[in-house]
Amino acid sequence: MARPLRLMEIFVELADSLIDDFDVIDFLQRLSTRCVELLDISAAGILLVDQHGELQAVAASDEHTRLLELFALQHSEGPCVDCYHSGEARVNIDLTDLDTTEPWARFAVRARQAGFRTTHAVPLRLRDRVVGALNLFHTADVPLSDEDVALAQAMADIATIAILQQRTLDRSSLENSQLQNALNTRIVIEQAKGILAERWNAGVDSAFSSLRAYARAHQLRITDLAYAVIDGRLDTTLIPAPSAVDTSPAARRRRLPR
Known part of the structure; x- marks a missing residue:
């Protein structure tokens, strides 16, 4: 294209x-x-x-x-x-x-x-x-x-x-809340993908890709899904485990979603 x-x-x-x-x-x-x-x-x-x-x-x-x-x-x-x-x-x-x-x-x-x-x-x-x-x-x-x-x-x-x-209406409050929310949710997502990577004996990149794919397929916010994984509210066997893939930079670029 x-x-x-x-x-x-x-x-x-x-x-x-x-x-x-x-x-x-x-x-x-x-x-x-x-x-x-x-x-x-x-x-x-x-x-x-x-x-x-x-x-x-x-x-x-x-x-x-x-x-x-x-x-x-x-x-x-x-x-x-x-x-x-x-x-x-x-x-x-x-x-x-x-x-x-x-x-x-x-x-x-x-x-x-x-x-x-x-x-x-x-x-x-x-x-x-x-x-x-x-x-x-x-x-x-x-x-x-x-x-x-x-x-x-x-x-x-x-x-x-x-x-x-x-x-x-309060711009400074918005900036602080948006930035801090982004940082806090990043921590939650890191924990969730670590849990999945260990459970699947897979790389964290692959675990994160599976987490994002499941969230999109079920119209969930990835942060909410991560919380569900961490606190055990979600049966993680429902999330398809990643398969072994080439993780080289060139391969990653080929696999980028269109």
Whole structure:
């Protein structure tokens, strides 16, 4: 499918998901996978700032990327952290260039160990307020074009607008509640997919995919389903266990839902 047509479809899909009481985490998870598809990169992740001003990892296209983001937050270093604090994009960073990566050498080492060669970060920003960063990774030394950078920023803007939707009269209260709700639900989902992964003896990426698929098939919020898994209200044998699949970046891109 031609990229402009696919781009239009994805923007319509994301806009249609912004309904009342929409699932923030599922929306951001979907957006991260769409970034992988549209930008032809290997992985993507999203960081959000909580009500205490601390960055948190809330979405990632795969588990390796989520762990890399957690490492960056633990050590408070990396292009994504710099991007949040400056409000400026950091793109086409060569992770093998020791001079470029010197300010966050530990992050660069961990990223290379995960198989990544280049990285990019664009801010989640609405006017003068920065609420996080969208992080992009590639296993090859392939730069983003100016058009790709603009598209990445557009995707980050969609995420920002979704998070900061004005659904109450008190804007600051809305921002805090939306951000904190996203962070809290992320924890619940992580627990649920961990339970399923252990029960099935499967990878957490596969467990999460099965969890999302079941939620969509039964028109459930993924957060509500995660709570049901954790507190035992749902018979987890009803959720189809994942089959063994190729988890390489290329294979993941081929399996992205259309």
